[in-house]
Structure formats: C-alpha cells, structure tokens
Amino acid sequence: MEKVKLFATWSSPFVKRIVWALKLKNIEYEIIYEDLANKSPELLKYNPIHKKVPVLVHNEIPICESLVILEYIDETWKDACPLLPKDPLDKANERFWAKFGDELVLPSFFGYIMKQGKDQEEAKEATLTHLKRIEQLLSEKEFLSGESFGFLDLAFGWLAENARPLEVVTGLKLLDENSFPNLCTWKDKFLEIPAIKESWPDQETLILKYQEIKESKGK
C-alpha cells in the first residue's frame, strides 16, 4: 500500500500545484498543514536543506521542490492524467515556461501585491511585461499545455487562483480583460476543472483568509 504524505500550508502556490496533481491522478494522501513560524520536527527532518513546503513523502522517502515533485508524480503515477507531453521538444518548452513563471512572474506578481511606492511600481511593470509573454503563449492554444491542461497550467495555476481574491482584497488588478483576454479566458477555464474547483481553499475562502491577513497587518 503506497503511503503518500504532503507537508503543506494553505496559502503556498507551490503546495497547491501538488494538491491538484495528486487529485487529478486520484492519489490518496495525507496532508499535514505546517505553521511556518513553528516548523514541525518532521518537516525539518524531511527538508533539512530548505526547510520549506511542499515536501512529498512517498513510502517514507521525501521529495522536495514543487516542480521536481510534479515530475516525480507524473513519472511514478504515469497512467492517470499525464501532465507532461511525450514529445521531448514540447516537454522542454513547458519546463522552460514553468521555470520562467517561478523565477520571474510569481515573485514580481506577489511583489506588486505586497510592496509599496517605487518598489511596487517596478514590480507592476515587471509583472505586466512577463504576463504579456504568457498571454502570447495562449494565442493559439486552449491551455498552456496545449489542447488540454497539463504541467504548465498547474505551474501557472497560482495566477488563476489568486488573481480575483487578491484583486477583491487589495484593489490591485493585473489580469485586466482588455490587456489580457487570453489569460482571463484561460483563468476561468482552469478554475472550472473539477479537481481544481473542488480543492480547498476555494475562491471565496481565499478572499476571507486574505482579508484576515490584511486586517491583522493593519493596512
């Protein structure tokens, strides 16, 4: 009997993509929510280098780094809902854009949400530049991974999931329908995928939770 555990937090975009992958492939797992201000001995044992979530533990062996975990899940449970394409060139392309997303788009997006003044302006400009590239990727495709959703959609899922809740809570809007029509259509389609729609926290819960954080910070 396979034993799968996932060390997580409710808010981490890196965790969520793993939750979606596990759901899509119908893998049973136990989720352990961590308090990052007070990390459990188990998390520190399984991820001594980075001490971060997500960590997937499969039959007592840990795998760390979300994109590494996604590929591991796809290679281990390869029959159900394949995430990466078979063609090496298509795979290389998805890996490139996933890395671009994590290294550039995600930090600048959350930078825009959280920073102030000049830093916020710079983060906004950077995010808009990066988003234009992703918008372009969707000009001839239904999903980032092609005809149907896959690895790259999961990698950018954080954008689909957080755009509206953060807009509602902070008033900051980046995914404007006029500037990013493809991304907006993609976002709605992505959120309708059953495995995505059914995972917790949903859009309304996210709004409440972000609202709580905002109020506790007195902003």
Add this chain to the structure above:
Amino acid sequence: MGKSCEIKLLGAAPSHFVNRVQFVLNLKSIEYEFIDENLNCKSELLLTSNPVHKKVPVLIHANKPPILESLIIIEYLDEVYHDIHPILPSDPLERAHNRFWANYIDTKYFALFEELRRTPGQEGKKEVKKQLDEASELLEEVFVKSSNGKAYFGGDDVGYIDVVLGCFLAWIKFVEKLNKFKIFDEVRTPKLLEWTNRIWSHEALKDAICGSEALTNHYAMLQIKKP
C-alpha cells in the same frame, strides 16, 4: 551521420552552463556546430532564439524551435538520444534526487561563490568560506550516497550531477587560486577531491572546459558590472 549533424549550440567560452551541454554532447558522441557568441555584442540569432533571457546556451536541433536553459537542454538531449550514455537514471525517485541536487548546486551553492566574490575584506570572506565549507561537506555526503562506492555521482559512469558540478570546476579552481584556499580537501571532502581529479581528466570534458584566460577576463568583467 543522421541526427548528429543537425545540432547547433550557441555558447560562450567562460560559461560553465554552456560547458555542461558540450560535455553531454561529447558523452553521447553527438556532432554539433558550436557558434561562439560575443556576449558584449549578441548575435541576431541569439537574440531571436532567446528573446526572454538573451543568454547562452541555446540548442537548435534540426531547425526546430530553440531549446533554452542548460538543464532543460540536457534533459532534452537525454530523451532524444536516450540509447547513448544516459545522463539521468530511469528510476523516478533517483531522477527526483538528481534534479533536486542540480537545483541546489545551481541556486544555493553557486550563490555562495557569488557572495564570496562580492564580499569585501578578509573577515567577510572568511564567513562566506565557512558556509561554502558546510555546503561542500553536504555535497560530499551526496557524493557518497549517490556514487555508492563507485567513481561518479552517476555510479560507474558520468551522470547528471557529475555534469552539473564537474563543469563548474574550472571556476572553482580559479577561485581557489585567487583566494589561496581550498574548496575541496583531503580532510573535509576526501571523496569529492578524488572525484574532481577523475572528472577533470575525463575525455569528454577536456575540450569543453574553458581556459584560465577566459575565466580571468570573465572575473574582471563581473567585478566591474556586478561589484
């Protein structure tokens, strides 16, 4: 001839990221055309092939869309030329560990070398060296576990981590000489030290490693552009 004449690699001498791809092409006995880029005056081909980052390496295979990022290129080559000298193991767990450690080397380990370069004064550099020593000892443990008593991280043959760390050796040796200290030594990292000698003289790496003049120039350029 077949597939082998169809590969173009855009690269530049001091880039160990480029060297990695060359190492893998050599290991897999793949012929390729090397296009030497002047990074101070990038070619039209480079700028159109990699408009996002404008960096090398870029691999162009049979005029198909270019492949970017050294680790992504290596995995691509490993999938297309899977029969000749596999770089990654086939087991998903071992693949995950290889990818994790390559990522660690590329982010945390290299970052320490950058920090060393940018830290002024001996006291500051000493502190960074301490962190580097800890990280190198960690890599010693990784080597011991991965190699399982054999010659390379990949076992009997050069594997993914060997390529990733091995190509950085030219820079490591340069830094050791510049700072008059050792990164790998007989006391803290004995197995890695043996490994460095082994990989440094590997047939497939020898002509992929850049010379000390190119590194000296590169170091001088970094000191000016990113002090």
